[in-house]
Amino acid sequence: MAASTKLVYQRFMERINHTSKIISVRPVSELPTSDQGLVPANSGIEHAIVTDSTIFYVQGGGQPSDVGAITSNVQSPSLFEVKSVRHPASGSQILHLGRFVPIGTPGFNPGQEVEQAIDAETRSLHSRLHTAGHVMSLAIHALIREGVIPPLKESKASHYPDAAWVMFEGTIEGKHKDAIQAKTDEFVRSASPVRIHWWSMEELKEKCFGVTEDFRLPEGEELGRVVEMEGLGSYPCGGTHVKDCSLVGRIVVKKISRSKGVSRVSYTVE
Template structure:
């Protein structure tokens, strides 16, 4: 398995690792990695690998067999041999923008408390699809409430819950089309705020900022009708 270093420290930008395998498609598997693998609407990380006598650019990271994370080179090139120690470096600016948008989408699900039917994250924007019979009425009010939550500078932390406890608390799962990852006996929860100031708690495997103020100012983008009861809401950085 690949040890997901980003799980313990989403701010870790570099790390050494050993190549454990190559995939038939030309991907690289490491024993541990700072690269987040595509999932939950969040893109896989990009960056660079370097080793004595070689280097290559990583276009993305995806999930492989079992708990492996596969790093996908940006172009066909000789790979570091199995057993080689490599230095991995994230495209940090891109990852950090993903972290900001991902956390902002959690806040959007607080402002619009409807079932989530889909979502996507990019470096400059994100969107959620809601099971919402009518389009939200007051754009300015939604945007203002979203930015008010950002400005509270709430801590963003993680906790864990057993799969059995999650089954007993179905209200924690906001996504209607995607179930939290299972199979290890426990599920990761992301909490925004603490105690009386807690505003959100839901299962999530992505990367997030440490405090909401780090997200920065947001603006509301398109509000789209995507079906009889499906509304798409896009948010963007206001910079």
């Protein structure tokens, strides 16, 4: 069984550079058909690189992947532009999808040591958006406890720059938008520390919001990764986050939409 790619960012979110070793470099055309489907047409992606470890966030959990570069000055000055990072359809060797630049640049060899560098500005935006989604959801839960909003069940979320929203089963009326904004502003001003924990399934179910009936830990894992906004609440989460709630900037509650018994609250950060 092939060794898994170690997800360094899960424990060291502040790192933007990391040294790893090449496992494989393959043209996209040589990937399994199921993995070739991860590459959009006309994306400019030509190769998939697998390394033994990565600081690149892997797309999933409502958060887009990191982008950046993989380089090496050993043997030849090669640069691989990372455009997307994805889980393969089978196995746990993470695919760094992109291209060597300029065209014709020599590639990497298995076992070769390389330097990974993520785009820090993109990571910062994605982290702010992800933390912001949890903060706004926790504000909604607080309003439910206060009796301002009727009981709801949180279902899913998206934290993309052009599509950031949280979804609840039940009705959130438009008149609640100002209350959600005010409570969200309060939680941001609290500057509550954002902490990462590794909890058992039992503890996770007891203490976390957003645990759906079909939630499962990754195969072979006994502890789940949790993000806690101290004093506000926790979520099972594999994403990247800022160090405290104030660092998201201003969260703007944009719109509340309702359809078929489900309410979606969209937001952005400024």
